[in-house]
Amino acid sequence: xxxxxxxxxxxxxxxxxxxxxxxxxxxxxxxxxxxxxxxxxxxxxxxxxxxxxxxxxxxxxxxxxxxxxxxxxxxxxxxxxxxxxxxxxxxxxxxxxxxxxxxxxxxxxxxxxxxxxxxxxxxxxxxxxxxxxxxxxxxxxxxxxxxxxxxxxxxxxxxxxxxxxxxxxxxxxxxxxxxxxxxxxxxxxxxxxxxxxxxxxxxxxxxxxxxxxxxxxxxxxxxxxxxxxxxxxxxxxxxxxxxxxxxxxxxxxxxxxxxxxxxxxxxxxxxxxxxxxxxxxxxxxxxxxxxxxxxxxxxxxx
Amino acid sequence: xxxxxxxxxxxxxxxxxxxxxxxxxxxxxxxxxxxxxxxxxxxxxxxxxxxxxxxxxxxxxxxxxxxxxxxxxxxxxxxxxxxxxxxxxxxxxxxxxx
Amino acid sequence: xxxxxxxxxxxxxxxxxxxxxxxxxxxxxxxxxxxxxxxxxxxxxxxxxxxxxxxxxxxxxxxxxxxxxxxxxxxxxxxxxxxxxxxxxxxxxxxxxxxxxxxxxxxxxxxxxxxxxxxxxxxxxxxxxxxxxxxxxxxxxxxxxxxxxxx
Numbered sequence: 001x002x003x004x005x006x007x008x009x010x011x012x013x014x015x016x017x018x019x020x021x022x023x024x025x026x027x028x029x030x031x032x033x034x035x036x037x038x039x040x041x042x043x044x045x046x047x048x049x050x051x052x053x054x055x056x057x058x059x060x061x062x063x064x065x066x067x068x069x070x071x072x073x074x075x076x077x078x079x080x081x082x083x084x085x086x087x088x089x090x091x092x093x094x095x096x097x098x099x100x101x102x103x104x105x106x107x108x109x110x111x112x113x114x115x116x117x118x119x120x121x122x123x124x125x126x127x128x129x130x131x132x133x134x135x136x137x138x139x140x141x142x143x144x145x146x147x148x149x150x151x152x153x154x155x156x157x158x159x160x161x162x163x164x165x166x167x168x169x170x171x172x173x174x175x176x177x178x179x180x181x182x183x184x185x186x187x188x189x190x191x192x193x194x195x196x197x198x199x200x201x202x203x204x205x206x207x208x209x210x211x212x213x214x215x216x217x218x219x220x221x222x223x224x225x226x227x228x229x230x231x232x233x234x235x236x237x238x239x240x241x242x243x244x245x246x247x248x249x250x251x252x253x254x255x256x257x258x259x260x261x262x263x264x265x266x267x268x269x270x271x272x273x274x275x276x277x278x279x280x281x282x283x284x285x286x287x288x289x290x291x292x293x294x295x296x297x298x299x300x301x302x
Numbered sequence: 303x304x305x306x307x308x309x310x311x312x313x314x315x316x317x318x319x320x321x322x323x324x325x326x327x328x329x330x331x332x333x334x335x336x337x338x339x340x341x342x343x344x345x346x347x348x349x350x351x352x353x354x355x356x357x358x359x360x361x362x363x364x365x366x367x368x369x370x371x372x373x374x375x376x377x378x379x380x381x382x383x384x385x386x387x388x389x390x391x392x393x394x395x396x397x398x399x400x
Numbered sequence: 401x402x403x404x405x406x407x408x409x410x411x412x413x414x415x416x417x418x419x420x421x422x423x424x425x426x427x428x429x430x431x432x433x434x435x436x437x438x439x440x441x442x443x444x445x446x447x448x449x450x451x452x453x454x455x456x457x458x459x460x461x462x463x464x465x466x467x468x469x470x471x472x473x474x475x476x477x478x479x480x481x482x483x484x485x486x487x488x489x490x491x492x493x494x495x496x497x498x499x500x501x502x503x504x505x506x507x508x509x510x511x512x513x514x515x516x517x518x519x520x521x522x523x524x525x526x527x528x529x530x531x532x533x534x535x536x537x538x539x540x541x542x543x544x545x546x547x548x549x550x551x
Contacts, residue, residue: 089464092474093515096321096367100306230466230545248469249548251364262551302468302548315509332495332519342428342435353508357428359435361491361499361517363472369513 025189028198035289039237043070075238076296082225083232099246099298102253106171114157123153127179131186134284136194143197143280146173164274165258170244177297187288201285210268240287242299305383305395316375316399320368328360344385427501435498440490443498453537461526461538470518470544478511483531493522518544
């Protein structure tokens with residue numbers, strides 16, 4: 001009887017929060033719409049609005065090397081969306097994408113049974129789920145990334161968790177990503193604690209840190225569409241769609257947590273630990289900003 | 303190690319793209335550590351005739367990609383891809399032209 | 401190379417194929433020093449017997465102006481010369497400049513794509529040996545940066 005009471009109470013609470021759920025993402029939706037508007041405006045006509053957004057780029061360079069106008073879904077290609085030389089070079093490399101080989105490895109790992117006879121399909125019968133990650137787990141009261149979900153599956157089935165960032169975990173995530181290709185990102189903010197996690201991620205995005213005293217915002221919002229020497233800066237909008245990514249410099253696949261940790265380190269900060277609370281909150285915020293964008297991972301980058 | 307192929311025929315020309323799993327390790331050649339291990343011969347035969355004959359070095363990128371085309375092909379024909387590396391390892395695979 | 405002289409004597413394709421599969425002579429077995437040479441000039445001289453090249457438009461070399469990453473630079477090589485014998489990519493800035501060679505035969509279209517490693521900014525050369533053994537060269541400079549944010 002008590003169990004049933006608890007169950008009913010739980011269901012009522014959950015449905016209550018679903019009914020009132022809209023209120024938990026009101027601010028996030030305002031942020032997201034403003035975010036999208038900024039990028040759509042910026043990349044609509046860089047020649048026309050050169051003075052406002054690209055004061056250090058000559059009109060000649062814009063006309064030669066910039067692709068515009070960018071539609072919303074174009075942003076899934078990151079720096080390749082607006083910078084023609086990069087787009088062309090990667091189109092050549094993707095004539096036979098290097099990620100196909102580690103993806104094949106991932107497919108082999110996916111069907112290999114655990115010691116108890118189960119496989120990843122036991123935990124993920126439907127593999128087209130990446131668009132829902134990272135999600136805020138109401139019961140565990142924390143952000144859960146796709147990497148954590150994979151390791152949760154392993155541990156639940158008596159296997160040791162995999163190291164994050166690269167190697168086997170990236171290959172397994174690649175299998176999920178490939179199955180989820182084309183699905184629209186749909187991150188939710190289900191309760192107040194989730195809104196707090198989103199907020200923490202947002203603050204980290206805009207925080208100037210490291211000995212360079214630089215924020216994600218300065219490079220990937222304000223300076224997106226510009227270059228730091230040969231680095232064509234990617235827009236933060238659509239920044240998470242192509243994961244896990246085959247980076248030529250890594251000679252293999254890497255996860256979003258790996259990418260973010262490295263980027264934060266580049267501000268001159270201590271490298272954050274993958275799957276740490278702040279880095280997961282950053283991933284949560286960043287992915288939410290790209291709600292509605294189609295997944296296109298795995299993909300190839302420099 | 304693994305040979306992936308995309309092989310298509312249009313009119314009588316076959317266009318073949320190959321992606322071969324191989325470390326193509328430069329090692330000590332580039333001043334790095336470890337033994338060099340790289341494919342040094344990659345060839346493709348069609349009907350017993352050599353239609354692709356390449357001599358790569360460790361300067362070809364990891365998991366080598368090559369694209370080539372040859373005449374006199376029909377849909378459904380088989381080609382034989384074979385590679386050998388500097389340590390004597392080899393691999394052979396038959397691929398159907400689509 | 402002996403094999404090439406047989407081609408000139410007008411043997412049939414079948415006979416040539418038989419000879420090719422029977423003999424293991426190749427640029428690798430006949431000119432191994434070319435693959436170990438430490439300079440472009442040495443590599444070309446060892447591979448073809450001379451480093452004299454004709455700079456013309458018979459060989460086409462497609463490469464980006466700036467490589468996204470020196471570990472995998474996409475390249476396409478081709479030639480308009482009929483019955484060319486060999487094509488080779490030579491990368492000036494690499495510890496061993498001879499990066500790859502292709503031996504051509506009848507029916508193979510002399511156009512190849514691959515991905516090369518470039519250690520640093522510098523010239524990439526495409527050398528095409530024509531039917532008479534003369535060398536044609538096309539050169540392109542590719543900028544290679546040490547870059548890529550994040551990780």
